Amino acid sequence: MSASLQVNYYGASVSEPAGTDATQGIRFNREDTQNGTAGAIPIPQSGPNTYFSYYKQVALAVTVTDPITSISNRTVKIATNVSLPTGVFLYFLGGAGYRQANGSSAPQDAHANQATPTDPSGDGTYAVMTLQPQSFDPNPVPSANSGRNGSFCRLVFAVDARYTGGAGMLTLPNIIVGYDEG
Helix, strand or coil: CCCEEEEEEECCCCCCCCCEECCCCCCCCCCCCCCCCCCCCCCCCCCCCEEECCCEEEEEEEEECCCCCEEEEEEEEECCCCCCCCCEEEEEEEECCCCCCCCCCCCCCECCCCCCCCCCCCCCCCEECCCCCEEEECCCEECCCCEECCCEEEEEEEEECCCCCCCCCCCCCCEEEEEEEC
């Protein structure tokens, strides 16, 4: 037998909340919500500048347990055969603990194009998301208990002054979270 897992969103709370199903998507913005429509990320009108979203925290959650196996090697990537528009980037950071997203904990805008976000809380270093799986938590955790399994993956959207796609919502590619079970 093997465990069943799904990706959950964790946010909108001072302390770690129960996760909500993230498989139907999240919306990057500057508010602590899964799909809020306020807090749009402005497009830099001059440059060089990069503007960042608040981070969105996701994690794998066990929905059907298995008393024998463990989950390890949690990875994140952009869906294959997709490219982001010029000036648009997705970043990730593995975080062991929950931290509420707000103006103080979100990456600050940078005066450079293609800038990498900096974590003001010092929890780690953001990396640009690619088409190849990249580890955010390699550690094995037993799948015998339901709920969050392993570390959080904080996701950040960025747009810089080279973006020419115009205002409005941008449809991003799927973000794939992978893992090993053994």
